Amino acid sequence: MGTAYTPPVADWWREPIERTEIWWIVLAFAWCIFMFVWMIGWHFVGPQNMSNETYRTTVDVYAAKVDAMTEKYTIRTDEATGEPVVAPPPGSDVYLAAMQWQYRPILELKKGEKYRLHISSYDVGHGFSLQPENINFQVYPGYEQVTTVTPNKTGIFAIACGEYCGGAGGIGHHSMLGRIYVKE
């Protein structure tokens, strides 16, 4: 007797569970535990993990760091934009700023080397999206996140914006770009 829209029998909690359900629950729960352990395990054995290093900052403080790095390590001007290309040495701190509507400065890194990449925003929230690698982080004003990155391919990489950040006409969220060159 019964349906899903009528009250169940009085002692429904004593009814035995059928085998189809038991096997499925056991299997599903085993997979749940596996996924939980694997996600923790990747932090120890996997080479791609979110950084846990974040600092509070202000636009002025962060801009000063970006400018100091740009002044110190500019190696040439970019052909497309005429703007400086900055090549900080391997192992150093690299400062990237998101702003309406670009990522600056343009960077040049070496393949196989580690860099401490700092990212913050000068105005609203943005998204760091490295293409075609498709690496995506959220970026806030007031927060400076530090990720240790190791480029494993050479080439020209674009940084698109992953978080809607306003704009209109030809200029806005959809036109926001930056660039990273990776050399041997």
Add this chain to the structure above:
Amino acid sequence: MATTTSDFRVDPVSGLKIHRTANTLVKWNAVAAVVFLLVGGLFGLGVALTRMPSVQLLSPELFYLALTAHGLVNLVVWIIFFEMAVLYFLGAHVLGNRIATPRWAWAQFWLMLVGAALVAVAVLGGNSSVMMTSYPPLQAEPHFYLGLIIFAVGALIGCFVFLGTLVVAKREKTYQGSLPLVVFGGVTATVIAVFTLVSGAMILIPTFLWSVGLIGYIDPMMYRVIWWAFGHSSQQINVVAHISIWYLIASLVFGAKPMSEKVSRGAFLLYILFLQLGSAHHLLSDPGLTSAWKIFNTSYAIYLAVLASMIHGLTVPGSIELAQRRKGIDTGLFTWLRKAPWGNPVFSGMFLSLVGFGFIGGVTGVVMSVEQINMVIHNTMYLPGHFHGTLVVGTTMAFMAVTYWLIPVVFQRKIALAGMAKWQPYIFSLGAWVFSIALMGAGTLGVQRRHADITFAGQPLAYEYPEIAKGLMDLGEIFGVIMSVGAVMFIVVVLASIFTGERIAEDSAPWPKVEDADVVAERTGKKHVGMWGMEAPGTFVLAMILFATIVLYYFVNFKYLSTIWGLS
């Protein structure tokens, strides 16, 4: 409050004892929902036609306006209005009960309507194109936030009217023993809804005060953490609501009863305890939160809400298989499924919702909420692909399916244009399935969401997505148009039925009722069904296919993750 017999009618279609006032409230909420589905769908069509690289219909200004409107209307307004109708139906109609405090229920309706109208005025004014998420420091006009707050207060009142209605049913003994499973599902949805709406108030009230200048600063990270307790949990209400509808339809169409009340109720309980932790899914690639926090929350402790969903995914089709077998279709693995009424949109819509939600929304949801894998999909087109796979393929399809059953019961009209209704679930699902999958493909290839122009035309540092990504966007949006056609078919059927459908007189002869499968089995002496020692072996095989898909897709994504730059 004393009720007289004339306050109720006995519905010839369903046999339910229906409180007239409750019925009026269900009607108005359902009609408002469908009208908003139409409005939001039109904005969605504009978005789809702009995101096709080969069409690009709208200017960026209009695109961002349309995307904001589409998100709010379809993700919030259509769904919550429909859920109010569902809650009142569960509390009053299903239990043969009167609705508590009808005046407060009307307050719910009008507050939600006024709130939605205020938001609409703000968005259409053009200065509040901040997307449905409205992340500060981007700022909308004050009445944008105020409208959302009023809407949320209305919905919160609706939740308490539902809970009050349950108290009335208990006190006036309109049912015996425990609540029916679908009403228990409604309680689950309501508990989550209260959490959701309170979170929404917690963050939107200060944001409103900020927009009028009374508060100086809203921390962008704090905003996202609390906003998603509203934004994500509101979608969990939908999951619970549409799963309850699956159970309801299985019983209505097949006379099925839950395989095990204990298991299904236990799974709903897991939702109450763990589902809301999932709002962390949106914060996995954020600075300032630790991995320990992310892992605990994104996995709902130890994936306990995923476990619950996997359980419902088996028990709903399992209950259908069991009912079919008990009624005599007990041969082979899938005869029960082949002989299901595929021409009845109540069933076909429900089953398409179930399969699509599991394979498209469910599989991808489990994989994308892994902390590390989130880095290669966060805020790409994968996201809209995924949540159309849950909200459209799953929730909206289920709501449409149950509407075909509700119209004769609630509006006392037969379905007009039955031929169109028969095809509607297939066309809508075809569009929605391919749309979701194609967008997820494009997102995997890097295409970013919420972009008015994915070609970066005219930019000095221009980047071009792979050709196949652009092709997938074209393909996806073509099927987005097919999905819109399916939605319009639904709206046409609903409006035609409500206004021109053949009237069902109150005193007409009762419609034939589907017999409980249990009763049939008792009569025919069919005690043992199934094969391999399982009562629902066909469903078990289907579940194994789902399981294999999840496992395979999980490791494919880790393989892809392992090839990108080192990050730590």
